[in-house]
Amino acid sequence: MDFSNFFSHLTPATSFFYVLSFLTILCGLMVILAKNPIHSVLYLIATFFCLSGHYILLNAQFLAAVNIIVYAGAIMVLFLFVIMFLNLREEDEESKTNLVKIAATVVGGTLGVILVGVLRKAQFGTYNPYVFDSQAGMVESLGNVLYNDYLLPFELASVLFLIAMIGAVMLGRREAGDRHF
Amino acid sequence: MTISLDVAFIIKAIIILLIFAITLLIATYSTYAERKVAAFMQDRIGPNRAGPLGLLQPIADAVKMFFKEDFIPAQSSKWLFILGPCLSMLTALMTSAVIPFGDSIQYSSAPGKVWDVAVQAIDVNIGVLYVFGLVSLGVYGVMVGGWASNNKFSLLGAIRAASQNISYEISMGLAIIAILMMTGSLSIRHIVEQQHGGNWNIFYQPIGFIIFITCAFAECNRTPFDLPECETELIGGYHTEYSSMKLGFYLFAEYINMFVSSAMISSLYFGGYNYPGMDWVQAQLTGAMGEIAGHNVATLIGTIVFFGKSLFFVFFYMWVRWTLPRFRYDQLMNLGWKGLIPLAMINIILTGGAILFLKPLVMSFLK
Numbered sequence: 001m002d003f004s005n006f007f008s009h010l011t012p013a014t015s016f017f018y019v020l021s022f023l024t025i026l027c028g029l030m031v032i033l034a035k036n037p038i039h040s041v042l043y044l045i046a047t048f049f050c051l052s053g054h055y056i057l058l059n060a061q062f063l064a065a066v067n068i069i070v071y072a073g074a075i076m077v078l079f080l081f082v083i084m085f086l087n088l089r090e091e092d093e094e095s096k097t098n099l100v101k102i103a104a105t106v107v108g109g110t111l112g113v114i115l116v117g118v119l120r121k122a123q124f125g126t127y128n129p130y131v132f133d134s135q136a137g138m139v140e141s142l143g144n145v146l147y148n149d150y151l152l153p154f155e156l157a158s159v160l161f162l163i164a165m166i167g168a169v170m171l172g173r174r175e176a177g178d179r180h181f
Numbered sequence: 182m183t184i185s186l187d188v189a190f191i192i193k194a195i196i197i198l199l200i201f202a203i204t205l206l207i208a209t210y211s212t213y214a215e216r217k218v219a220a221f222m223q224d225r226i227g228p229n230r231a232g233p234l235g236l237l238q239p240i241a242d243a244v245k246m247f248f249k250e251d252f253i254p255a256q257s258s259k260w261l262f263i264l265g266p267c268l269s270m271l272t273a274l275m276t277s278a279v280i281p282f283g284d285s286i287q288y289s290s291a292p293g294k295v296w297d298v299a300v301q302a303i304d305v306n307i308g309v310l311y312v313f314g315l316v317s318l319g320v321y322g323v324m325v326g327g328w329a330s331n332n333k334f335s336l337l338g339a340i341r342a343a344s345q346n347i348s349y350e351i352s353m354g355l356a357i358i359a360i361l362m363m364t365g366s367l368s369i370r371h372i373v374e375q376q377h378g379g380n381w382n383i384f385y386q387p388i389g390f391i392i393f394i395t396c397a398f399a400e401c402n403r404t405p406f407d408l409p410e411c412e413t414e415l416i417g418g419y420h421t422e423y424s425s426m427k428l429g430f431y432l433f434a435e436y437i438n439m440f441v442s443s444a445m446i447s448s449l450y451f452g453g454y455n456y457p458g459m460d461w462v463q464a465q466l467t468g469a470m471g472e473i474a475g476h477n478v479a480t481l482i483g484t485i486v487f488f489g490k491s492l493f494f495v496f497f498y499m500w501v502r503w504t505l506p507r508f509r510y511d512q513l514m515n516l517g518w519k520g521l522i523p524l525a526m527i528n529i530i531l532t533g534g535a536i537l538f539l540k541p542l543v544m545s546f547l548k
Contacts, residue, residue: 038261038328045321062367065310073317074347077324081343084328084336138306139367 017057024050037083041076048072060137192286192298200302204277207492208436209239215436215499222503246429254422256331265326266423266430272319273437279308280444281370283454283484287473295473300484301370308369309357312445316353316400319438320346323402323409326431327419338418341510342409345399348517349406353396355525356389359532360449369445373453378460381452385535388528390450392521397442399517401435404502408510443494444487451490454483 010018027050030043048071055064135141146154213228213235220227228235253262283300305311320343327339360382364372376382383390399406410418417423420431447453462482467475508516 036258038258042261042325061305061307062310065307065314068314069310069317073314074350077317077320077343077347080321080324080328081340084324084340 013057017054020050020053020057024054038080041080041083044079045072045076048076055137058137059134062139062142063137188288189296189298192288196282196286196298196300197302200277200282201274203488204274204437204440207440207495208433209243211436211439211495212242212432213239214495215502218496218499219503222500243429246426249425251425251427252422254331257422258329258331261325261329262422263427265322265329265419266427266434267322268325269319269322269434270430270437272315272322273434273441276312276315276438276441277444278302279305279311279369280441280448281373281453282444282487284480285476286480287476289473299370300480304368304370306366306368309361309367309372312369313350313354313357317346317350319400319434322431322434323419326423327409330419330422332422334415334417335419335421338409338411338415338421341411341415342402342419345402345406345408345513345517348514349396349399349521352392352517352521352525353400355522355529356386356392356396357449359386359389359525359528362529362532362536369448369453373448373455376452377455379452379455379457381450381455383450386450386528386532388524388531390446392525392528393449394446395516395521397446398498398501399513401438401442401498403435403439403498405505405508406513407507408513411507439495439498440491443491443498446494447487447490453490454480454487456483456486459483 024047027043027047031040031047034040034043048067052064052067052072055061055067133141216238217227217235219225228238231237231241253259279302281299281301281304285297285299287295287297289295323342324339327335327342330336360372361367363382363385364375366372366375372382402409408418409415410420412418415421420428423431459479459482463475463479466478469475470478
């Protein structure tokens with residue numbers, strides 16, 4: 001492959017894509033390679049930012065914003081919150097015995113082989129420039145699709161969320177006479 | 182490859198730089214204004230040594246901040262300790278990008294061809310969500326800095342900040358949803374344009390406004406909700422270990438957040454750059470100065486009005502700070518979860534009902 005040729009044909013969008021992809025993979029790797037759990041969480045937040053960058057490249061601004069609000073803004077704050085309380089140290093590494101490590105390697109390797117086997121002959125979907133709608137990711141079109149074509153699954157998902165929320169409140173509730181903390 | 186610079190690009194660049202500079206300037210002088218307002222409320226004089234009326238006080242403060250020893254605690258995680266104030270500043274400064282500061286600047290490149298450049302850094306159609314996302318990210322600076330200090334008081338401050346922000350974000354989002362139901366757009370510019378002609382959202386959404394401004398106080402960590410830095414319990418809260426300009430960044434970020442949230446309040450509820458009689462003013466100006474120059478001057482007046490409204494809310498922040506005592510932490514949580522969230526939900530239901538039943542009724546009555 002001729003790399004000089006490759007770089008000269010990069011449009012701004014594709015060069016953004018490659019930089020973003022590189023950053024995404026780097027941050028994703030650092031999540032599992034970082035020793036300190038707080039660092040892992042911060043790298044995970046950076047990964048979400050990179051993913052939002054990909055959404056913006058696809059002109060899906062709504063998804064990008066919601067991804068930041070829900071994952072980076074709410075869920076990861078809670079992750080960080082809990083980890084700060086636990087105050088994990090590197091000595092806790094000892095809990096991983098050799099058996100656990102071997103089992104993890106086997107499972108991870110098998111998953112990797114399966115993924116390669118499945119994706120080896122996969123057909124990459126291409127887009128048709130004549131019917132491609134660049135506005136497909138905008139709020140209006142997303143709302144139309146959600147509330148017209150997928151109304152029932154959407155409503156069911158919201159019921160599921162409601163049940164999960166009530167369940168969490170029930171689990172966390174103090175009975176009368178329970179200790180405070 | 183040639184880079185072509187057209188006039189629209191240059192105007193846009195100037196607007197973006199001006200917005201950035203003015204945000205910083207207002208934040209700088211808010212520190213001065215805060216001390217003057219505090220002095221006024223407590224019947225004192227306030228800073229009056231540096232320059233006439235003490236106007237150079239912020240600059241003197243900045244110089245002092247820069248020349249103090251920049252101390253990093255030995256047992257802290259150094260990079261995160263530095264990252265904390267940087268994140269606070271970054272998220273605070275990014276927010277003003279989507280706020281419409283004025284209508285638009287017009288110029289004609291050729292006869293009969295008029296270009297329109299909006300006085301706004303970027304007009305994205307998810308403006309409200311963008312601001313909301315950055316507000317929810319603002320807590321990371323406090324959390325990272327507080328944890329990295331390796332100090333129990335800092336950690337407690339950071340954790341308070343996180344739980345406070347998460348709690349008040351919910352009711353803030355619900356208050357905004359009522360506005361979105363009325364305007365049907367996520368673009369802040371559209372929301373402002375729909376309030377043209379005295380149709381300010383404050384008249385339709387008084388409950389939503391009260392919820393929003395309460396949450397804005399909590400999100401900016403301002404008194405009465407400044408529990409993360411509650412000095413009677415936590416020394417200085419999350420910035421106990423900070424000194425020099427790193428501390429300065431934390432304090433400065435708070436003032437930037439204050440200005441930006443004031444700008445959000447005035448554009449969401451108080452008509453943004455709209456003011457009563459603006460059509461008449463624009464007609465007079467275009468009559469006197471021609472189509473394009475008149476429009477530009479009218480835009481300028483609108484921008485000044487917008488800043489006036491925003492600065493009033495900055496003053497309101499200070500007014501409240503020096504009037505109300507600080508809440509207790511359980512009171513804060515009770516107000517957020519048991520007071521504001523149910524109220525915001527009722528507000529959404531009321532707004533929905535009004536749009537469905539009341540609006541057609543009023544419309545048929547008016548015909």
